[in-house]
Amino acid sequence: MDQAELLRLFKQMVVIRHMEERCAELYQQGKIGGFLHLYIGQEATGVGIVSARGPNDNVITAYRDHGIAIACGMEPKVALAEMLGKATGCSKGKGGSMHLADKRLRYWGGHAIVGAHIPLADGIALADKYRGSDSVTICLFGDGATNIGYFHEALNLATVWSLPIFFVCENNHYGMGTSIERASAVPEMRQKAAAYNIPSAQVDGMELLAVRAAAEQALAHVRSGKGPFFLESMTYRFRGHSMGDPERYRKQEEVRKWQADDPIGKVEKLLVERGVSQAEIEAREAEAEAIVVEAEKFAEESPFPARGGRLGRHLCRDQGVLRPLRARARARHAYLGRGHRWGSRGRGHEWAQTSGRDHDHQLCFSGVGPDRQPGGQDPLHVRRPIRSAAGHPHHLRRRQTIGRHAFPDT
Ligand SMILES: Cc1ncc(C[n+]2csc(CCOP(=O)(O)OP(=O)(O)O)c2C)c(N)n1
Numbered sequence: 001m002d003q004a005e006l007l008r009l010f011k012q013m014v015v016i017r018h019m020e021e022r023c024a025e026l027y028q029q030g031k032i033g034g035f036l037h038l039y040i041g042q043e044a045t046g047v048g049i050v051s052a053r054g055p056n057d058n059v060i061t062a063y064r065d066h067g068i069a070i071a072c073g074m075e076p077k078v079a080l081a082e083m084l085g086k087a088t089g090c091s092k093g094k095g096g097s098m099h100l101a102d103k104r105l106r107y108w109g110g111h112a113i114v115g116a117h118i119p120l121a122d123g124i125a126l127a128d129k130y131r132g133s134d135s136v137t138i139c140l141f142g143d144g145a146t147n148i149g150y151f152h153e154a155l156n157l158a159t160v161w162s163l164p165i166f167f168v169c170e171n172n173h174y175g176m177g178t179s180i181e182r183a184s185a186v187p188e189m190r191q192k193a194a195a196y197n198i199p200s201a202q203v204d205g206m207e208l209l210a211v212r213a214a215a216e217q218a219l220a221h222v223r224s225g226k227g228p229f230f231l232e233s234m235t236y237r238f239r240g241h242s243m244g245d246p247e248r249y250r251k252q253e254e255v256r257k258w259q260a261d262d263p264i265g266k267v268e269k270l271l272v273e274r275g276v277s278q279a280e281i282e283a284r285e286a287e288a289e290a291i292v293v294e295a296e297k298f299a300e301e302s303p304f305p306a307r308g309g310r311l312g313r314h315l316c317r318d319q320g321v322l323r324p325l326r327a328r329a330r331a332r333h334a335y336l337g338r339g340h341r342w343g344s345r346g347r348g349h350e351w352a353q354t355s356g357r358d359h360d361h362q363l364c365f366s367g368v369g370p371d372r373q374p375g376g377q378d379p380l381h382v383r384r385p386i387r388s389a390a391g392h393p394h395h396l397r398r399r400q401t402i403g404r405h406a407f408p409d410t
């Protein structure tokens with residue numbers, strides 16, 4: 001890879017890292033609603049894979065989708081606006097963090113149901129094959145998704161129909177709070193591809209160049225008409241599964257070990273080895289930071305979607321929808337065993353609040369604004385602090401610094 005391309009990808013990774021750090025803050029401030037799954041630590045995988053795609057190749061992923069969206073060419077301001085529920089977002093503020101998508105970029109999202117987008121990738125690839133195009137569909141998913149039925153059905157059909165699909169498993173070693181050892185029958189996710197006669201490889205997902213090279217090989221294989229290929233990228237998320245994850249399932253020692261392998265620090269080191277000056281690297285970092293500052297300003301200043309509209313009518317005003325959501329929230333509060341109260345903040349916005357031992361938590365249901373998604377499938381998801389991040393121990397503990405872990409001398 002030439003210097004200019006390496007610098008471009010370095011900057012892209014830094015943009016993703018900064019954006020994710022800002023997302024964490026905005027979430028703590030209550031400006032991002034619903035769930036938020038950060039990509040911090042996995043940047044080399046997303047950027048390495050997507051940078052290898054051809055102009056007509058499709059990309060589809062799960063809910064840990066912000067980094068992939070940026071790698072696909074989505075402007076950070078559009079992604080952030082979507083997360084803040086603003087009308088200028090890629091889904092007009094009605095999709096949120098887990099549903100970043102833009103068909104003009106051939107980026108098909110952002111999907112919240114584990115594994116459910118894998119058969120969709122089959123469909124996209126089938127359409128391309130039917131039309132006689134040479135496009136490949138790149139389908140990213142987590143290690144946890146390989147244990148679900150959709151995955152197996154989709155891999156089976158991909159071989160039966162010889163579909164042009166590049167399956168990429170981002171193995172970050174955990175599905176929520178469950179380690180792969182406790183959830184998977186086999187230690188390597190790529191072994192599952194063998195059952196469907198799909199050739200596979202494994203790559204160090206913390207090494208940008210290794211991921212890029214593996215992706216190029218895989219894409220060439222698929223594009224030559226040999227059917228699907230499966231790549232397992234060994235990576236790690238430095239933050240919790242989603243915001244508010246107390247991370248009782250892993251030791252900080254383990255997290256620190258992986259942080260020392262920071263994928264951004266590694267690219268920085270490589271740039272220095274290739275003779276790029278520290279000033280040039282810092283200039284790219286500053287440009288990346290400025291893009292994110294500008295994006296946040298744009299998102300904050302953008303308007304919320306207008307009231308009404310089809311989605312608003314269905315989600316907000318249709319009591320038939322709201323009632324079951326309310327019942328579900330009541331059940332959740334009973335489960336958490338905490339006192340609760342109900343209220344309304346106008347605009348069809350129903351909310352509930354509990355008081356916990358450590359700090360307050362809230363669940364929100366709404367069709368508009370930052371709290372527009374139904375929250376809470378489990379205690380990991382619903383435990384999020386109200387408003388300010390001040391004094392929140394998880395937040396303070398996990399602030400990241402770009403590159404410094406892997407490259408302490410600069
Ligand atoms: C069908 C389904 N079951 C359960 C969940 C709850 N859930 C959300 S994320 C997740 C873990 C998935 O782990 P993995 O595929 O490894 O992705 P990662 O979060 O590590 O990126 C689970 C079980 C869900 N969203 N959908």
Ligand SMILES: [Mg+2]
Nearest residue numbers: 142143174175
């Ligand atoms: Mg995982």
